[in-house]
Amino acid sequence: MQNLKKTALFDTHEKYGGKIIDFSGWQLPVQYEGITSEHESTRNKAGLFDVSHMGEVEIKGKDAFKFVQNLVTNDVSVLEDNQVLYTFMCYEHGGVVDDLLVYRFDEEHFFLVINAGNIDKDFEWMKMNSEEYDIELMNISDQVSQLAIQGPSAQEILQKLIDVDLTQIHFFYCKRNVNIDGVSCLVSRTGYTGEDGFEIYLDNDRAEYVWEKLMEVGKELGLKPVGLGARDTLRFEVALPLYGNELSKDITPLEAGLGFFVKLEKDDFIGKDALIKQKSDGLKRKIVGFEMIDKGIPRHGYEVWADGKQIGFVTTGYASPTVKKNIGFAMVPIEYSKLDTPIEIKVRKRILKAKVVSKRFYTKSYKKV
The missing domain is CATH 3.30.1360.120 (Probable tRNA modification gtpase trme; domain 1)
Incomplete structure (x- = not known):
């Protein structure tokens, strides 16, 4: 290596x-x-x-808040000092540049945590969209x-x-x-x-x-x-997404079922118009949870079938250590997304029965206040 x-x-x-x-x-x-x-x-x-492979970017300057608010889909204005927010950076067409955490230290100082495989791409995207703002961008990942x-x-x-x-x-x-x-x-x-x-x-x-x-x-x-x-x-x-699986340049946050982190009522952010249109037109596809009925373990990239044809693909699949079932996430057309809808997963050369279930396979145990 x-x-x-x-x-x-x-x-x-x-x-x-x-x-x-x-x-x-x-x-x-x-x-x-x-x-x-x-x-x-x-x-x-x-x-x-x-x-430690995760990336970190520091943003300082009088326009730090305005820059971050325009950069991401969630509403940074709700943050107090030393509060953290989960959000997305999107392309103009609504696909995802990356999902990330935003730390607000104060209105002129933010700290972003980004995915390891996206560090260089993300930082270039930030620089490209920072020209109108009085800020200092620092990639401190190393x-x-x-x-x-x-x-x-x-x-x-x-x-x-x-x-x-x-x-x-x-x-x-x-x-x-x-x-x-x-x-x-x-x-x-x-x-x-x-x-x-x-x-x-x-x-x-x-x-x-x-x-x-x-x-x-x-x-x-x-x-x-x-x-x-x-x-x-x-x-x-616990239905947390992985970039490259449930999120990508070709999958929007709405299709991933993560619209809660997209605040379309914000004044503006990159990708807002495309996401508004996608929501108003109605989703054509979405990521669902599924459970295997036949014996077999689904894996990322496996084909999803129904009615004698391929309709989608598995984004993540495992034999779950906690719930003791073979389960997964899959991208399917919206008409196949209702709970209990029968689908099939192609595991190697076999077509195996499965059904759509809630993505909440396990209840989170966060300590909230």
Whole structure:
């Protein structure tokens, strides 16, 4: 795997027995002791993830708020200082450039967290759309490591090392310059698993130290390192999208069933006109959940059939570790999107029966206030 990037924790992953793969140009662990056990540990106790491959962009200047408000689909005006928002950047035609988190530090200072495979593309898109704004754009992705500790025991574990009361960091809020065993960090109550937990941003040269301290104090509470495999099964069970699967240049947020994060009543944002038209014309297709009836595991890219013809494709599919069923998401024409609609999935050369079900396979366990 020559020419692939490494996070500051690469040697640590090898120490813990991580099976390294190429993910969006990065050498990252897909698993340690096994996807299922890591998944179950996160659901029932706690899991620790290296997500340092994610990108970070800082925006400063008197027009920072106006720029971000025009850049994304959600309404940034609702944010308080140190609050976080999930949203999309869209192309003019309504397809998705990326999904991201927006952190507001103040009206002239924002922090965006973007997907690893999209860092260069996203930053070019931001620069291209920033010319009319008095701002400074900084891609600081190479300077920042990111750890995520997720699960029912996450707060108890992190509290052993941190100098703030974690009950005071509410869901989708952050606190800057907190001290984790002597290391200055940004900590937010966010994550990608459906469980309560925190994401920690810190300098690369301190990432290994904080990882090891968390593993040390979390051992008695069942903390395990978790790879990309379980990260995907965890997010999938709680219907969180993955760019390149449920979202892309060719799939709009409305087709993905994520219209809640698209505020069409905003004054303006890139892609607004196209999304208004798509909504007023009525969706022609959408992503649905499905459950296998016949025995077989669906996978990304498999064909979806009905009435003797191919009608769509699977965006994500797994044997779910939590609900113990073979389930997936699929893009289908709107007329096949109602609950209990019979469909078929082509698994290798076999056409297997399935049915449309709710995408809410597992109930999220976030700690909201």
